[in-house]
Amino acid sequence: MILSTCSNGVRELRDRFSSLNSRVGKVEKNYDKSAARLTTLEEKIADLEDRSRRDNVRIMNLPESVEAANLTTYITGSLPVWFPSLSDVKPEIMRAHRIGPPNNSGRPRTVIMKMLRYTDRDSILRAFRKSPIKVDGKDVRFAADYSAFTMNRRRSFMEVTNKSQKMGFQTFLLYPAQLKLMRGSTQHVFKSPLEVEDFLNGLATQENEEG
Incomplete structure (x- = not known):
């Protein structure tokens, strides 16, 4: 009797935990969607403000x-x-x-x-x-x-821009916030500082191995 009661209790807790996990998963998905929508709205508002400042x-x-x-x-x-x-x-x-x-x-x-x-x-x-x-x-x-939103995005490239220049790249900060790198006849365009950092680290490793 006691064992049966405990088993039922464990099963009930397991079901509740599973239900809670499911709810948390839905909340996380909704949060991700809301965050993406907010970012899109911020970008649209910034674009409108940037256009009003283009002169x-x-x-x-x-x-x-x-x-x-x-x-x-x-x-x-x-x-x-x-x-x-x-x-x-x-x-x-x-x-x-x-x-x-x-x-x-x-x-x-x-x-x-x-x-x-x-x-x-x-x-x-x-x-x-x-x-x-x-x-x-x-x-x-x-x-x-530019708008404050765009300025902050562009400033975020400062560190990787300096690093790129030290590695011999010509750098061009494109609107609204993309970094173009040129060295020799090759060029690359990146949408985030993290992309640039990963590229430079990989390139440095490759050049060290070849050297």
Whole structure:
């Protein structure tokens, strides 16, 4: 009698455990689906925001002491001086402003320029890649303006980008967040830093074995 009762109890516990496992499995599947949907929505929202910013240029480390009263006027007059190749193109700036309130950190606030055309933005970025500039002894950088979501994804490639360059690859960060590697006549495109890391590790192992 006692043995039968224990057996029934064990069977009942086993059934409950099996049912619980099944429920957990369903919850995990639903979670994975929800996470995938959330990622898709985030990517779509980021893409919309990126499109709204595609005429923008970010200027980093531009000293605040140089612009006098009107930032837009200052940059409009300075672009042909910084980049003589733009003298014929004459990019048109609709407006320019610095991000955030003045601060006492000594670090210049980032400038956002709204160009009349996205082709003007591309012309400026191409000119900067060919001819980096200094203003009052400071290295000034120009970059496209992306949403925070896209910026974070692009930043995640920084470490593997540096590693790739040390291994002799030319690196190109493609929109929205893919890394293109070129060495010799071969090229590779990766969608995540982990893919790049695995590729570089495998390549290093292969080259060590061959060497």
